[in-house]
Amino acid sequence: DAMVIQNPRYQVTQFGKPVTLSCSQTLNHNVMYWYQQKSSQAPKLLFHYYDKDFNNEADTPDNFQSRRPNTSFCFLDIRSPGLGDAAMYLCATSRGLAQDTQYFGPGTRLTVL
């Protein structure tokens, strides 16, 4: 059974049109992460939530926002997508920080036209 679910799997949006990506988990993990992965590059951490505490990476653009309304769900909002935001967006969860394994969802591939 899928433990980290991402919807949609493929998202096409227009330049400048806001888009929201969704992640849900059945693991009851405290931590949820959002990563951006471009072709042939490493996943890049955008931000994470430890429970309700939001932690933004210093170099994450303001264009990217996140919401975590409850333990199970976390959303990534891209306010004004640019062509450079086309990428795979990966959601991951872990029980705690540092030592705990991260479990990744299948990702959402975002195309910006």
Add this chain to the structure above:
Amino acid sequence: RKEVEQDPGPFNVPEGATVAFNCTYSNSASQSFFWYRQDCRKEPKLLMSVYSSGNEDGRFTAQLNRASQYISLLIRDSKLSDSATYLCVVNTNAGKSTFGDGTTLTVKP
């Protein structure tokens, strides 16, 4: 300089070969270390955690050298199914998780 650097690869090896990947990290506050495997157009999946004493899981052996800030992964008796990209991951206690760019392995018959 990147915080986590891996061998650029790609590595192309015959079945049965032994192959080793290296990874260095620059943040001395790093606490936890992992190897993940990522297949083409799939999500990363944990291969193994890396402990200070070194650890082995079947054909895979991981080593950590904190003094040199260096992690390695050794794969023995390579199988075709080992073909993938191997990602070195370094975590701090604050939740910062940094991935290396990955090393691509292709195992050929």
